[in-house]
Amino acid sequence: MADTLSERSQNILEAIVEDYIASAEPVGSRAISRKHNFNLSPASVRNVMADLEEMGLLCSPHTSSGRIPTGKGFQYYIDTLLSVRTLNRNEKQNLRNSYRFQNMRMEDIMQEVGRVLSGLSQYTGLVMAPKFISTVFRQIEFIRLSQGRLLMIYVSETGLVQNKVIEADPSLTVRDLEQISSYLNSELNGLSIQEVRTKLKQELQEDRVCYDRLKKQALKLSCAALQDEIEDQIYVSGASLMLGQPEFSTPEQMKRLISAFESKKLLIELLDRGQSAQGVQIFIGSDSSQVDLEGCSLITSNFSNQKGAVGTLGVIGPVRMNYSQVVPIVDFTAQLVSRVLDREIAQD
Amino acid sequence: MADTLSERSQNILEAIVEDYIASAEPVGSRAISRKHNFNLSPASVRNVMADLEEMGLLCSPHTSSGRIPTGKGFQYYIDTLLSVRTLNRNEKQNLRNSYRFQNMRMEDIMQEVGRVLSGLSQYTGLVMAPKFISTVFRQIEFIRLSQGRLLMIYVSETGLVQNKVIEADPSLTVRDLEQISSYLNSELNGLSIQEVRTKLKQELQEDRVCYDRLKKQALKLSCAALQDEIEDQIYVSGASLMLGQPEFSTPEQMKRLISAFESKKLLIELLDRGQSAQGVQIFIGSDSSQVDLEGCSLITSNFSNQKGAVGTLGVIGPVRMNYSQVVPIVDFTAQLVSRVLDREIAQD
DNA sequence: TATTAGCACTCACCACTGTTGAGTGCTAAC
DNA sequence: GTTAGCACTCAACAGTGGTGAGTGCTAATA
Structure with a gap:
């Protein structure tokens, strides 16, 4: 249905979305007719806008205000109008230089990635470390704590350290x-x-009656250590930047947002959705059915090493996010992190 | 000087501070004269209030409003008027039951403590894990990553895992x-x-010319691994609860506060101040010279195991915090954590 | 002499008002 | 099909007056 939009309608929708992204305010017909030289009078623009509103792509906050794109409007913009630039050589080099990965632990890398993503996008950076289950075994150690209690330390091939x-x-x-x-x-x-x-x-199963005491204990311990899932690790950077966005400027919205970020469960759920897919993914707030993250959009991409351990990184911002700027940053950063993780693997 | 306050002045100051803690609003003379039965008319109370204002213990936001305590007023209240209840047996048991420390890693314990402190106080919980330098050596492992790069894993006596x-x-x-x-x-x-x-x-120094290649390498590695400081670990819980406090209800204050919490450096600095002292310590926002944490007070206490590894936990809230309720919670929690850490130590 | 009733005064807060300006929908003319 | 013109809508803002909680001061009181 949406594809049956005339070229004029598409142009006007695009102009409205982009103006709205820039200003965060309802866009009027006069502004569109003047700034973009469609050679159309405001009245004509208004006619198109009325059509777009009927189709559910635009809405107006009140009778006599300009239009703002709906979630559906943004979705259409992203699906069919957004042209994502690929970074040129210079920009890639600059991005590469923003990150300092030397001699960093996995934890530090995740944190650094979040920090830089947030800094560059001016939104909130999210990074989810590769899940325990997707990692490759490297080394395990057991350390006695008190009577009958052990500290298990597990290191994955990429140097991710988990303990339990x-x-x-x-x-x-x-x-x-x-x-x-x-x-x-x-x-x-x-x-x-x-x-x-x-x-x-x-x-x-094979060694149900196993007489090698140590082997039996080894199996038992490793089961206890590796059978359960280990909690996801997630890094949130620059949450305060979101508070500067006009859509979250009221105290209530600030509270809601910070609470949502704090619980982390919501974020993990959201990031998990992108895990299976490849390349950059965009989730628009209203469709996320997460009341607490209403008004937010999420741009994510997965990173992985050659052995397939998969993590997710991304940027969460207002629906009115600058997609054309942020998407390539997220995309290239994911590639960068993937390469760094491969370098971590020992060449034995 | 402050100690020269007459008993009546003290009573009135105490009443004002406590009313203000409860209501977060300027306290008027009529309210004081009615609620607390001093048998004084509002006019008399006003006279005393004028004295207290002149001494810098109270101030009024504008000409015809009630008084609120200044930082100095709170300080006086804490120093000489506040009577801290000790918890009775029941309350101690309840507090003990709030915490679930079974089979937890050091990290989990810290997080749990923060969560519970925040939940009980309805302010923000802070926990700083024992500093690397204050820990006792237990075990070290080296794992090869790529060419010439090692992952060092260090475990302290209490099960604190650090890597680098x-x-x-x-x-x-x-x-x-x-x-x-x-x-x-x-x-x-x-x-x-x-x-x-x-x-x-x-x-x-002794083995400057050492022919045992491995011993030389061992010394070199352990130097690289243990010589530098390892970053402090700090856990912040319930930041969003602070946003519910009326003193931080404007968007600007919310942003300021969340930014301050996010940087963590400020918090570490603040928590470090209490490291040397024993028992519960109270820092009042205005004296902290931390612009970003203006209006906040901090109640902290150290915890440590028998070997002396020291960490700090506490609650950060508005200056108008319920000290008499929070102080005993922080105090007893610190004792509790100290005991748990000792239990962690292996009985070899 | 310390206390208090009385009074004039201050000021935040609230509800109400009118004005302004950006924007709309509709209609008739081009 | 496009557009100029017009009546209409409504958020935002500034001004206005009333209300009430609170103060400081003064003179009367126990």
Whole structure:
């Protein structure tokens, strides 16, 4: 249906969306007719606007005000009118220079990416580290805490460190633990966590009556350590920048937004949606059915290393976001991070 | 000077502060004379208020409004009028039950403490994990990332995990690294980082011409790993609750506050101030010389295990905070966390 | 002599008012 | 099909007057 728009209607819609992105205020017919030289009088523009409003692409806050694009209007703009520039060589180099990845831990990299994304876009940067389950096993260590409690430390191929407290047989000695981790490290090295789990399941079944005490303990410990999901890690940068946007300028909206950012659950849910897809994805607030993030749009892209560990990064801003500027930044940053993660892998 | 206040003046000041804490609005003479039965007419109360204003303990936002306490007024109230209840057995048990510390990593514990402090006080919870330098060495591991780059993982006695990327001689094999960490783990176990550093310095001087290649590498690596400071970890919970306080209800103040919370540097600076002192400490916003945290007060207490690793936790709220309610919560929580940390230590 | 009733005064707050200007829809002329 | 003209709408703003909570001062009072 939307594709049946005449060229004139498309041009006017585009002009309205772009004016609105720039000004955050309702766009009137006179402004459109003057600034963009369509050679149309305000009255003609008004006729088109009335059509667009009927189609649900525009709306007016009150009778005698200009129009603003609806969620559907933005969607149409993004789907069919938005032309995303690719960065030229200079811009790519500049972007590359914005990031400092030398000698950084995975955690630092994620944080840095969020910070830079937020700084460049002037919106809020989001980064979700690769999920535990999508990582590749590299090394595991067990450290005794108190009686019967162990600290498990897991390192993935990309240097992502996760740890977790597990309960264990109190009779295990430090020597035992060393042997167990050494055994696991040689057995599981290079497997994805998915594969690790399958393998552990198999071995547990095969060795139901296993007389090698240490092997049995090793299986038991690694099960406790690697079977459950480990909480997603998410980094939010520049939340305060959102408070400068006119759509979130009332105290109520500020509270709502900061609460939504604080809970992180919402954000994780939202970022998860993009996990399966490739390339840049755009989610428009109104369709997200997240009341607390109403009025927000999200631009995300996945990053991954060659072994397939997938994380997501992106920018969240008002629906009235500067898509043509932010999309290429998110896109190229994801590529950049992917390359950095590959460099992290040891060349053994 | 302030101690020369007559009993009547003290009573009235106390009444004003407490009314203001409850209502967040200027307190008038009539309200004081009615609610608290001093048997004084409003006019008499006014006389006293005029004195208190002259002494800088009160001020009035405009000519014909009630009075509000100044920073100095709050300081006086805290120093000489505030009587802090100690929690009774029931309340202590309730508080204990609010926390779930089972099988938690240090990180989780810190986060949980922040969350609960914020929930109970309805202000913002702050927790700063024990500083790297105040921890006691437990275990160190090295994992090869790419050519010449190692991931160092350090675990303190309380189970605090820190990691860091360091550069290293690319010729070191995995076997070498195992031997190095095993050597360091036996040499440094139980020493405070402070002691570790002294020891490393000594050994480096003694063995300037050392022919044991591995020992030399071990010293070099541990220096790179443990010599520098590792960034402070700070947890902020319930920032959005502050936005509900009337003193931060304008958009400008909200932005200022959220920005201040986001930078974390300010908060670390503030929490550091309390590190040396013992027991509960109270900082009043206006004296903090932190423009961005104007209007905020901070209640902190340190926690530590028997080996002396010190962290700080607390609550940040408006100057008009309910001190008599929050102080005991912060106090007891710090004791609770200290005990939990001691339980974490292995009984070898 | 300390306390208090009385009074004039101040000022934030609120509801109401009229004006302005940007923008609209409709209609008739081009 | 396009557009000039016109009546209409409505948010935003500034001004206005009333209300009430509160003050400082003074003179009367216990």
